[in-house]
Amino acid sequence: MTSSLHARLSAPLLLTATLAALFVAPARPVAAAPSAECPAVMPVSRLRAMLAAERDGSGPEVVGQGLTVTRGTEPETFAAGNFSVLDDGLGPDRDLILADLSGAGITKPDGSVDAGVWAGMSGSPVYINDRLVGAVAYSLSFGPSALAGITPAEDMAELLTADTTATRQPTTVRLSDSERRQVAATSDGPVSGDLRTLPVPLSLSSVSPTRLAWLRRQARQDGSPLLPMAGGKVPASVTAGDPGDIRAGGNFTAALSYGDITAAGIGTTTAVCGSQALAFGHPFTWSGRSRLSAHGADAVRIVKDPVFGGYKLANPTAPVGRVTQDRFAGLRAVLGGTSVPATTPVTSRVVAQNRSDETYATDRGRTEVVRQGDLAFLSLIHSYVNIDYATDRIGPGSSRVTWTIDGTADGRPFSLRRTNKYASGYDISFASVFELYRQIRRVAGFRDADVDVTGVHVGAKVVEQNRYRRITDLRVKVGDRYRSVGTLERYRHPAGTPLRLRVELTDHTGGRTVRDFAFEIARRARGRAFLTVAGGESSASGFCFLFGDCESGGGSGSFDDLLAKLDGAPRNDDLLAQLTLFRRDRPRPVARVTDERLDQVVRGRRRFSLRVVAPID
Structure with missing residues (x-):
């Protein structure tokens, strides 16, 4: 803190009648007129001196008052007493003030604990002799308690200067045995092993x-x-x-x-x-x-x-x-x-349909997101809440979702548009939004370009029926007929002959359908091969709550590469077939992929191993 600012903050406060009422009125709602004057700050050193005088009888009891709101907008007072100071309790050169609080829903009229120091009190100012001592910020780790940890006002005053380089400190303050005894000596109840930042x-x-x-x-x-x-x-x-x-x-x-x-x-x-x-x-x-x-x-x-x-x-x-x-x-x-900061709009239009594909509700929504880093999380919440609202239910269903992510990367405009289908037997709202979350996280969190997302739009059509096709069998053509891979052991396929496949699928109604694929096999090919047929449906639902301890989003190659990868990713209604051949004459396996887009989400997977051998002449 600069000396001039410190002097200005510590100067005696000229109290008007209104401010006097604010600081010393009895414990009832009071009207506080907004003031642009900086409050006078009591340094921790002064509080220590007052507490020492209290202990040796040379000074009065140290009592304080605080302000907070329990209902409406008008602050009311609460009492603060039994003050103590933990030296460096919050870290190097960061003391922690402790006090027992009463009133304002913290305690009952008889003095017993009511709600305790409650979440939302964070920042409530505490005054001694009309000077700001600090702000309520910490509480005991478990259960309601009237004991509060107070951040010193002189530490907070440093925030009024330009940028600060304060180092990160733990949000849980573990008390040593001696500190716990010190706190217990001035507190009316038992003390746990640590204090925590108020949630x-x-x-x-x-x-x-x-x-x-x-x-x-x-x-x-x-x-x-x-x-x-x-x-x-x-x-x-x-x-x-x-x-x-x-x-x-x-x-x-x-x-x-x-x-x-x-x-x-x-x-x-x-x-x-x-x-x-x-x-x-x-x-x-x-x-x-x-x-x-x-x-x-x-x-x-x-x-x-x-x-x-x-x-x-x-x-x-x-x-x-x-x-x-x-x-x-x-x-x-x-x-x-x-x-007031600029925002990024997240808009949506959700159409809800019954099992007969008849529309019964349409919902439009808009959320303004303040920070790019929160865009993925809040887009997910916005989308599933609006799907919930339109469908008026939580349950199975199918959806077709299209989203557009607009923005600039290093000043160049971009637009990513993606469509996919989803199906769930439990919760179609959740199933419909996780890919959107992951794509926004990848785009907005790309590290190798200056990315600014300027808007997200989501369009969804949701049907009250879990519609899908499941892979139930994989057959390989051997001679003039298709045989199930489950009946083929150590199958050898002649090089130079196409490998023909037939995939059988069963839909949600029990109806069956087939799709045929073929892979060309070169005459010189030899070696082991693996065949995989799968639906495009992804079961991944990775999600991280705001500010949780989770991995962050990132980039992959250039930003254009990332957009191409996200745009070209397999869809859930794709039927995919891949043949991987380990040729003796090549150091790396050769993989070939073919796919077909169906009308519904495709589920399931079949694998088959074989060996490509010399052709039969």
Whole structure:
């Protein structure tokens, strides 16, 4: 922090009557007028001195107050006491302040724990003698607790400077035995072995409870710090809101997208300083430099969870600025309509049909995605949610999906258009979107070119019937008749004679059909050969929840090579046949592939080994 900024932040705060009410009013909702004045900051060194004086009796008890929102938009106060400081508790030269909190849904009127320090309190400012001490950011690892870890305000104030080079620190703070005893000495209850970053409630609009439960499981499995939950929608066509909605102790939302899928992290504003705001007290996505959109929110309620701790439900409001820094000490946002970041539109049109191919519903959707890195994930969520909505069911079915990915690579425009068919006996919505997810991830994540995706459009026709053809037999022509490969052992095929195949398929109704293929075999060919016949349907469904510990997307050769590979990949309705010949006169095997596109998804696989021998003269 520069000396001038430190002096400005630490200068005595000239409180108006409104600000006095904000900081010292009793525990009830209070109206806080937005202020562009930077709050006075209490350094950790000053807090240590006050705590030392409290212990030796030369000073008063150290008590504080905080601000947060439990319902609506107006901050209310909570009490803070039993302060202590863990030296370097968050890392080198990063102290951690601890305090017991009460009120604001954390505790009940009798002092017992209610929801505990709940997810969504992240960033709630804590004051001592009207000076900002820090922001609530940590809690005990398991279950509701009133004990909070507080990020020092002087660390957060450094975010107001230009770019910071703060190093990455762990989101879990493991306490030593002595530290645990120190915390327990000032806490009313038992203390576990570590503190953790408060989970960030990830508000997701339009997602059904069934899908939301799956996303929560996936987030835990992938190690994501986010807590997916139901939330409200910000319209895709919304105009910029009022920056005055962002105030100390008020709701603060960092949005990944808005529109049909409004995906936003819910937290609290720590301070407003001119046209900048500080929030969260810990990272959201930990991207360093950031370009998320900043929003206010309207809190619905605090939900109590006896296992994982409480959390806030909220409806995000219109964008009011841009999150420019996402660092260990919290978020920094620049406020104002001109700061709202540009977005990438994801649009869709879904047609739902019954078993007789009669259309009964059509749905159009739009989601504005703020960051390219989140485009694949949010396109997947957008697509399956809109398929769910159009079909009004979760169950088996078939689909034909076409998507277009538009953008530029190193300034050159590109457009990737792909069509494929899908079938599922369980969940056609999910089955229809994973290839889209993987292709966007490959394109947007290409490392060897400056790729900017400018739009994604998805068109889908979904039928309430699981339609497919399954490979049930593979036959080889021997002499004048076709014989099943299951009856052929050590088959020897004469070189110079075409290898003729017949593939038998059975569809979902029991109907049978055949397709014939032929491979030319050179007269000089000799050696082992392997024949594979398979449907093009891919069973891969790789998926990684936002910010989880998963592999990232990448490139393959040049960007044009990648587009050609994605465009030319086999489709699920392709019937593929490949003959691989290991010739004695060549160092590498020779593979030949032929295919035929059918009217439905093709499933199954058959393999057959043979030997090509000298021709029969």
